[in-house]
Structures are given as structure tokens and as C-alpha cells.
Amino acid sequence: MKQLIFMASLSMLMTLPGLHAQKKEFREMIKKEIAFSNQSDHTLIVKNVFGDITVEGYDGTQVVVEVEKIISAKNQADLDLGKQELNLGIIEKVNQIVLYPDAPYADFDGENLRFNWCNNHDEPAYGHILNFKIKVPNKIHVNVSTVNDGEVTVKNTRGDVVRAENINGGITLTDITGTTKVHCINGDVNISYAANPKNASTYYSLNGDITISYQKALSASISFKSMNGELYTDFDVNRQFMKTDKTMEKGNKPKYRFEAKPVVQIGSGLVDHDFETLNGNVFIKKM
Template sequence: MKLPTIITLLGTLLWLPSAATQAQSREASEKITRELTLTADAGRSTLAVYNLFGSVSVQGYSGSKVLVEITKTIRARNAADLAQGQKEAQPGFEQRGDSVVLYLQGPHDTRPRRQRNSGNHQLDYEFSFDYVVKVPAGMQVDASTVNGGSVRVQDVTGLVKARNVNGPVAIVNAREATVARTVNGDVSVSYAAVPRQASTYHTINGDITVSYPAGVAADVYFKSLHGELFTDFPQAEVLPARVSQNEERGSAGTKYKLSKETAVRLGKGGTDFRFETLNGNVTIKQLSR
């Protein structure tokens, strides 16, 4: 191969990444804010956030209104597609009775049991919405996203549900029952007080770390295919495997099966806390005073 040919080839290879970067370089962001007044006491009110791409952060505070700040980001290859994304991708706000619902109005309606389509055409842009929400601390919260971000709920004293698919879930300073679920990511929960109702923690690929006050009394149920359970609680007792009756009955009689869960009693036992992961460990920690 002649020297000029080699130089030309190298120049082409160096140009290709630059051209690809330029093709993807168009981006537009904007801040969207909204202030919502509750129609009922905070303790009887619920915030639901149904995100698709991006993070959700919810923090309890001493105020009486729901304060919403959304960062909307659109990425596209050209100006026309960017403008289309700015037009189509819109947040939705809904108040139904004692509920405040934050969702995506377009290009997909992310509310449960809504058909998610974008007019049956392929999107020529990417979009994300990052939610930062302040709520009266006593509200119940149900926050979720799917891709490209984390879910975090902090300083909320009501019931909390935090769900993700591809990303971590964190709940900080909870006081009531919690549901923390993701598929690919870690789950982290800490409690300012021992929850009085059953709570569940679940991930497929990730670790689960939960911290309780020292005086917790609970029965822990742990299930993992490739993981272990660790705890620093001094009074932790492994319980016998539970036997449950199988509903199938044959000519040989009724079948019984042993539960595949490991049961551990903390303190005197009581409230059920259920942990499940496929590939990951579970760590139950005692909060330091």
C-alpha cells in the first residue's frame, strides 16, 4: 500500500468518530416548575410519580404544598428532530381527590393501564425527565422510573413505594412500611423509626442494604440464588424452615414442601420483612445512635 493511501485511510478513520459526535450533538434542556396545593391533609394524601427515562427524587419537608421541578432534556441528530422532541415530550400533572399524579403526557402516557404509543411512529429523538419533588413529610409516596436514572425518597414519614427497572433505589429516613424494588440495581433503605407494617425489598441483579434502629423486633425472610445474608444485630436467631401444604393432592396423599426462604428473627420477632435477590447479597445493619 502506498504512503498517500495509508494517510488518506487514517484521516478517514479519525474523521468518523468526530462526524458521529456531531450527528448526536444537538441537545436542548429546560426547567419546568409547578406548585400544587393539597385538597386534603398530608396524612391522607398520596404523591405518584410515573417516569420513564430519568431520575426521580422526592424529599419530605415541613411545608404544605407539593413543589415540582423537572429538567427536560431532548437529544436529536438534527434541528428538525430536536424541535419535534421539544414539542411532543411533555410532562403531565393531575390531581384526583387526595392524589397528586406526575407523569409523562407525551410522547408516551406513563400512567398505569394507559396505552403507551407515540402515534405508531418511531421516535427520531431521545428524551429524559429528571424530577425533583418536595412534599409535605406526612404524604404517602409512590415513585417510579424505568431507565436512565435512580429513584430516591427521603424524609417521608408516610408509606413509601419506590420502584425502578434499570437503576438503583434508595429510601432514607423512612418511618412506615416500604416497598423497594428494582431489576438491575442496588436497593438501599434506612429507617428513622421501626416500621409497624410488613415491608419488602427486591432486586434481581444487585445488593440490598437495609438499616434499622437498634430496638427492631421483626421476622426476616431472605431468598437468593447467588447471595448471602449478613447482619450485625447481636440478637439474630435462625428459625426452622417452614413447612407448607401443597394444594395438589394425589393418590399417594397430600404433598408437603419446605419453604426456600431463610428465616431470621431479630429481637423478639414480629413484623415481616422480606428480602429477595437473584444475584446479590443482603446486609441488615443496626443504626448507630
């Protein structure tokens, strides 16, 4: 019996050092208010890598930015390095505001953000997250993306364009307007429109469902491609399994071009909407 008690006590002592090996963490809230230099045709671009992006339209004129900066590391030295190296990058142009993580291992050319630690730097010794929460004038154009540990959310915007990308997380666009370009790898896409898009829009999710709620007066040609998914809708449809363009060759011989994706027509088919999944269904709903 004494031997068993001794072994149990030794086991507890062996686990004690692990209690002191917890990661250290630093949190900071960064707040900015940014004004556009002109009064029309504004675009907000957010290129994130680790963390959430939430954009909400409102009746104001300023872009109100709150970014939660979270650094984690195994020791204080690495934590201090992360606090120093990771910052909020801001580029202000005449009608464009760009927000991105500014760090030695991140290359940003004004449009594309790439990590260069594979070539020029070791992987950082600390973990890092930037969670963006932004209020924007509601007629702004939106272009946002993140990669890991975050969701992309846009709501209550009335701009002409919404672009949203996420690699490991979902995309939710609520009560929006405008031409829509969505690209999601591992997550679901959920969208509701205050007014249906007037121009061609594309929706892609590799591993996840796409659920769209349109206004009742939808006039669209819906193309759909999936390896393991189905298309469902509660709109009345005119089904066309091959959409063709007819041109004339010499000698008045007709020539046809067949599209790779089947097309479902809703209403008069005025606007093209392109849907693609690999492992996910598409649900097109009537609001």
C-alpha cells in the same frame, strides 16, 4: 514520504463530516407548586421512564416540583418534534398528585404507564429524559418508579407508605418511615429508617445488594430467598429454618404448612420483612 502525507491528509478530511454529525440537544426546567385539596392522607405518585426521581420531605405544605426536560436528536426537525411532544403530565385528585411523562406514545391509565410504540407508534426519532426533583410535605405517602437512565431517591419522609421501583438503576431511601415496598432489577438498594416499619414490608433486587439500616429496637421475622446471595446481620437472631402454621384436620390429625423461605427472627418477630435477590447479598444493620 509525500504519499504518506497525502494519505494522512485524506484520512483527516474523511473524518471531518463526523464532527458536524453531533446530536442536537434542548434543555428546559419545568417548575410547579401544587397544593392538595384536603389536609390529610396525601400520596405522591411519580411514574417516570427515562431519568432520575428525587423526593425530599420538608415542613412545608406545597408539593414543589422541578423537572429537567432533556431532548436530544440528530437534526433540528426531530429536536423540535420532541420539544413539542414530550410534556409533564399532572393529575390532581382530592388526596393524590400524579406526575408522569405525557407523550403520544405513552399510555397512562392513572396507575400504570406503558409505552405503546410497539403497537401504535414508531419509536420516537429523539431521545428524552425527565429528571424529577420534588419537595413534599414530610408525612406524605410516596409511590415512585423509573425504568432507564436514572436513580430513585427518597429522603426525610415520615409517611405510612413508601413504594419504589427501578429497572436499570438503584434505589436509595434515607431517613424514612412507613411500610416499604421496593422492587429493583439492575441496581443496589440502600435504605435507612428514622423509625422501623410497623407493617409487613418487602424488598426485592434481581441483580444487586440490599442494605438496610434499622433502628435498634427491631422486632421482625426476616424471610430470605436468593440463588447466589447471602444474608448478613449484626442483630441478635433466633434462627428458624422452617416456619410452620399448624391447623387441625378431621379426627384431630395435625396438618402443617411449611414456608418456602427460611425465617430469621429478630426480637419478638413482630413484623414480617420479606427479602429476595437473585444475584446479590442482603445486609441488615443496626443503627
